[in-house]
Amino acid sequence: MFEGGISKWSGLMDIALEGGFVVKPKNGWYAKVDIDTGEIEPKNWRLKDTDCKEFWLPILTNPKFQQYIRTRYKVSNKTMVSEDVIDTELDKIDTSLADFDDLAEGD
Numbered sequence: 001m002f003e004g005g006i007s008k009w010s011g012l013m014d015i016a017l018e019g020g021f022v023v024k025p026k027n028g029w030y031a032k033v034d035i036d037t038g039e040i041e042p043k044n045w046r047l048k049d050t051d052c053k054e055f056w057l058p059i060l061t062n063p064k065f066q067q068y069i070r071t072r073y074k075v076s077n078k079t080m081v082s083e084d085v086i087d088t089e090l091d092k093i094d095t096s097l098a099d100f101d102d103l104a105e106g107d
Contacts, residue, residue, distance in 0.1 A: 009050070015072075021033055028047075030044065030045045030047060032055070
């Protein structure tokens with residue numbers, strides 16, 4: 001247990017549930033899942049009892065959980081819009097502004 005503040009395990013349960021690494025076999029109880037076989041481990045845990053190394057270490061060191069985290073939360077490093085598209089759109093804006101200026105000068 002921790003004395004106060006935020007638990008170092010905070011937020012992991014939602015991620016583990018979403019990824020299928022933990023399930024709720026019955027209301028108020030949690031169980032780990034063997035991700036390779038899909039089998040639910042026999043031990044059930046109360047949420048407050050999962051705030052420990054014994055519960056989380058096997059999940060956190062599982063390469064499949066680590067890959068799930070990388071895939072789920074990775075921010076793309078690819079360009080979302082090419083420079084050519086940006087240049088084309090900027091040229092359109094410049095042309096529109098020039099046309100507007102020509103109209104304004106004609107008054």
